[in-house]
Amino acid sequence: MSIKRKRNLSATIALLPTWFAAVVVFIGTMAWSIRLSFTNSTLFPSSTYVGFAQYSKLFASAKWLASLQNVLIFGVLYVAGCLVLGFLLAAALDRKIRFESAFRTIFLYPYAMS
Numbered sequence: 001m002s003i004k005r006k007r008n009l010s011a012t013i014a015l016l017p018t019w020f021a022a023v024v025v026f027i028g029t030m031a032w033s034i035r036l037s038f039t040n041s042t043l044f045p046s047s048t049y050v051g052f053a054q055y056s057k058l059f060a061s062a063k064w065l066a067s068l069q070n071v072l073i074f075g076v077l078y079v080a081g082c083l084v085l086g087f088l089l090a091a092a093l094d095r096k097i098r099f100e101s102a103f104r105t106i107f108l109y110p111y112a113m114s
Contacts, residue, residue, distance in 0.1 A: 037054060041047030058064055
């Protein structure tokens with residue numbers, strides 16, 4: 001086995017517990033949330049199984065449909081606005097201007113530090 005392959009194998013073995021913990025936490029919390037969604041639980045042990053009653057009540061609610069519509073519209077407009085603003089800033093930074101290096105340093109320094 002080559003040195004590079006041994007190094008990759010040891011790195012993979014070292015990362016396995018972290019990956020395992022992340023997957024268990026992710027799947028565990030997702031399974032717990034799905035389980036709770038089919039009960040009338042308020043996060044305490046006393047809960048009864050209600051099936052899809054919660055979901056049918058949710059989809060019948062006009063407020064939920066309005067909020068879903070608002071979130072979708074806001075999401076699309078926000079992403080579009082960020083793309084346009086980012087493009088305009090990138091185009092402005094690419095132009096040859098006086099004190100270009102100072103301007104780039106002042107503008108990009110917070111990004112580099114975060």
